[in-house]
Amino acid sequence: MFPIKLFPDPVARFVHETSAAIGCDESMVALPVLSALGSAIGTTRAITLKPGWLEPPVIWACVIARSGTMKSPAHDAALQPLRDMQDRRFCEYEAARADYNSAIESYENEASARRRGPVARPAPKKPEAPVCIRHLVSDATVEALAPILANNPRGVLLARDELAGWIKGFNQYKSRGGADAQHWLELWRAGTLTVDRKTGDARTIHVRRAAVSVCGTIQPGVFAASMTGEHFESGLAARLLIAHPPEAIKRWSTRSASSAVRAGYANTAAALLALEHVAGEHGPDPVKLTLTPDALLGWGEWYDAHARRIAEAGADREAAALAKLEAYAARFALVFTLIENANAREVGADAIRRGCALADWFAGEAMRVYGLLGEDEESRELRQLTEWITRKGGAVTPRDLTRNLRAYPTANEAEAALEGMVKAGLGTWEHAGHGGGVGRPTRRFILTGGRADETPPETPADGAGADEIPENPKENRNCVGVGSVGAPESARSVGAWGEV
Template identity: 40%
Template sequence: MVSPDPTQSNGHHTTGRPRPQNTASPAADVNNKVLSLFDDATERALLAAGFNRPECIREFRDVCRPEDFYEPRHVALCREMFAGLPQGAELLELRRRNALEACGGADYLQEIAGEFVSATSVGYWAARIAELSSRRKAADIGKNIIAGAADEATLDSVVASATHDLMGILPRHPDATPDHDQSREQFPVDALPLILADYVTAVAEALPCAPETVALPLLTAAATAIGNTRRIALKPSWAEPPVLWTATVLPSGKLKSPTHEKAVQFLTSRQKRLIKKYQAELREHEANVQAWEDSRAIRRREKAAESEPKPEPPVCGRYTTSDPTVEALADLLSQNPRGMMVDKDELAGWFGGFDRYTSGTGGDVPAYLSMHRAGNLIVDRKTGRRVTHIDRAAVCVAGTIQPAILRRCLRPEYFESGLPARMLLAMPDSPPRRWSEAIVPANIERATEDLFDALLNLKFESLLDSEGEEYQEPLTLPLSGEAKTLWVSFYNSHAVEQEGLADDRESSAFSKLEAYAARFALIFAVCREPNCTEVDAKSMSDGIRLTRWFCLETKRVYAMLGESAEDAEQNTLVRMIQDRFGGRVTARDLVQLSRLYRPTAKAETALEKLIAAHLGYWDIQTPTPSGGRPSAVFVLHQAPPAPAPTKPRKTEQNVGCVDVGAVGAPQKATSAPAAPVGVSPPPEPDNDQPPPPADDRDFAAGQPVEEVEL
């Protein structure tokens, strides 16, 4: 194991300013110290835990990211673990993804998988890796500062660049731009077709917002534009339509409406033009009907025969609707065989509409389930005894909803019917609202407009029946040979993952996500080449990648839905402490922030509950040399360290000298080793588990387990 050793530092400790060395660059001494800011044994131990105990992956992905690892092969392996590896077939899956060599090769991975590790230290190892990653970044920033000063760069530019970079490595600092939930896999924007990816990125930077808040409704709008004109054939008896149901789960005040409107504007703007055209045609139709009525009256007086039929009313072309009943939706679909999108800024109204005429029984749900697969829809009318039949009722759904409202709307009977399982859910972490002059470039907006024009101009396939009558069918696109290989591999590995799920609701959602991979592939292929004749391998690969992201996000949203009221309250408080105070807060801060935590005793009780849930601890601040009283600060685990005193006491031993060699080095302690900055100490070992062998070693400390005080 490689770790820094404070007793072997080659830094100079003097009572005065160190003299600069003329024979080396100013950063030469720092370079030697940075080499020690990684821990190979800890990285191997954490990855071994992921191999031997897949349930540990969820724990350490909450703390560190793949790029926090130092070894490139460890970075690649962690990324593949986060993407999901079938237990017992890891090497085969890595070989199929062409990632085996990047992860170190079969021999190296078998060596890691054969290491014995204790799951009790997973959190500590992950925190150690994340901490060393931040220290390496800080050291690089320091070298850049020295290099900038040596090159006689302007002081303002050096300071501005360093400040920007430092804010990036302290994401939980209250003045920094946070990366928010480090446990979330970033939305794979680069998996989208280039035109859509550029638009998503531009809108996300202009508002600002998380990319997925734009991508979900934008993909749904693209799927609606393609509509029933295309399908993807997985085998002769299995074809999937491009129907998406997406829901963005965000609290109030997080730019839900502006983001949604920017994403669906390419359909709504065209919808307005169609309605305007329809209104003009309707006025002309009314005039024609009046003329026909006058002519008919004259013919009746003259007892002449009827010569002209009554003019047919115009049909309003539709792409979207916002608040339809199933009966109204059936009428719209009968006039628009391409399909439609239910565009609901607030999806609570969509859920509420299921009970509109059914006394709370959710009677419209079966009809929507049929529309999700573009199946047959038959609506019987009481008035007029009319029957409306739609051969391919394709309806997409896109909207937003608040977490608490979603929890109330998803009643148990909806889960039993499979309605939530058909929804693609995303619960993004929105960046803090800051003024931005950024706008969506005109060329990106125009390219997206042109893409939607091309999609809306797609035609059905015209065929002839046995009697020579022409009829229209969706053009079914087959898979290329390589795309079929990717699909079969995904289908099998996804099935293995689904079988391992203990939660019935998650298992049901995974069963529907399987088909979404094919639907994404179809949408991507058509967006890249509207006149394509098959679904290519890249589109299938990107569709699978996006589906795997939704698998992770579905688990995360379902975990939120399963929270008790007390858990939800605690998580809300944790997010507030994280976002508003950077992870460090006093009871007085809470009192001043919200009336919910008044008086002070109530705020202290709320913080004590977080400590009891192992979410944080009290940091007792001692008085500074200038005086004052002790204070208690609540600190979330993984919060940044407390700021140093603004006026430290000077001594002759610390004037003008920095011990670079001590960065990241373990400190001597009389009772227990100190955890790295911002890292909680490892948890107590589980007494119910048998102790490891005496010669087993703790990889984070490099010492026998019995000699390490956890």
């Protein structure tokens, strides 16, 4: 279960009500919310962990889910405030562009008259072209991003409903001799971006602090096929926060998040977008938030425990993901602090605890998903069958398999599959009888720890759980310990990772 109680209000309430209204897991809303709010802050703020170690609120987040699981509505809801603001910015730009066109026409006429006139007159001042303020982009090429970032020192959010093209693009650009992959790693750390172009007015574009947050979705099989060994070696995979939430059976509902909750989230995004840089020697610089003494103590304790976890990691890819979560723990704490108080100048112990706990959750989720990527065919089939039985309520008959799963077309194959699960200790047989008729009694397989007497998990019906609002994290600040958040649920639908 996604630990939404770690989030501050009003964001926690927005995620809870929106996911309940859509009928999806809370992580599907929470991940793009994190990226959106981190991008809204942009390079105006950074957290100082010690001299020389600054972390910007750049967040790359990806929801892994099949089609039809409501991932797109969740993605859209999380981005709505930024899209509304971007629409306003485009309107302002079009108006400014119209004024500029009129001004440039007057300038050219005046300059022409001055050249023809017998009396020398002061040269007219050439109008400056307006700049379009950008919050969102969809083009993932660095060549397209460079001029946008040069005009928008705050940074932008790359928001794509399907991230497959962005992930696959790293290989494509490298094969053409480009350096997009290396540039993107700089964008994650709000580092320096220098791009030399063959065309355009500015042949060299240099951005001191170039920041791009990322959010989107991808289907499980596509993720498995796209996330190659090269992406793990380059560090892309380690920087990508992932969640593969459990699927629920959809039910029609007329529910929606309340207008007050939506307004609260929109106001939070607006407050973060209003933050400004401080003037630096070479251009805009971030306001640097420091840790309170208690926060520094809590950070040190988590850092040491996390370092031991990295050292004990069983594979290089796991160690790399854990290493990047060091940065994310601090970034989460920064975002949480500014949600609660946009004028904050320090990060407190409570924000550090919650940021570290959220990083622990993402660590568990990454390890679980990486395990899915490394499955052999036999293990994958067994897991998929287990997950399908779980969705059916924890109890099935061989006939259920033959009628619903193409992998088991005959009764003998279904019986053998379930018998294999019994031998593996995953369940037991139960004789269900035959209702007083003739013939062999029906056997039913009961999954160990299953819910044989319950119905499959469903999304809440209209009005169900409407009053179940997450508790305010401020009221539970002493109840959330670092590392206390358990690993996510693993229930998934059969076939989701069929292309691994």
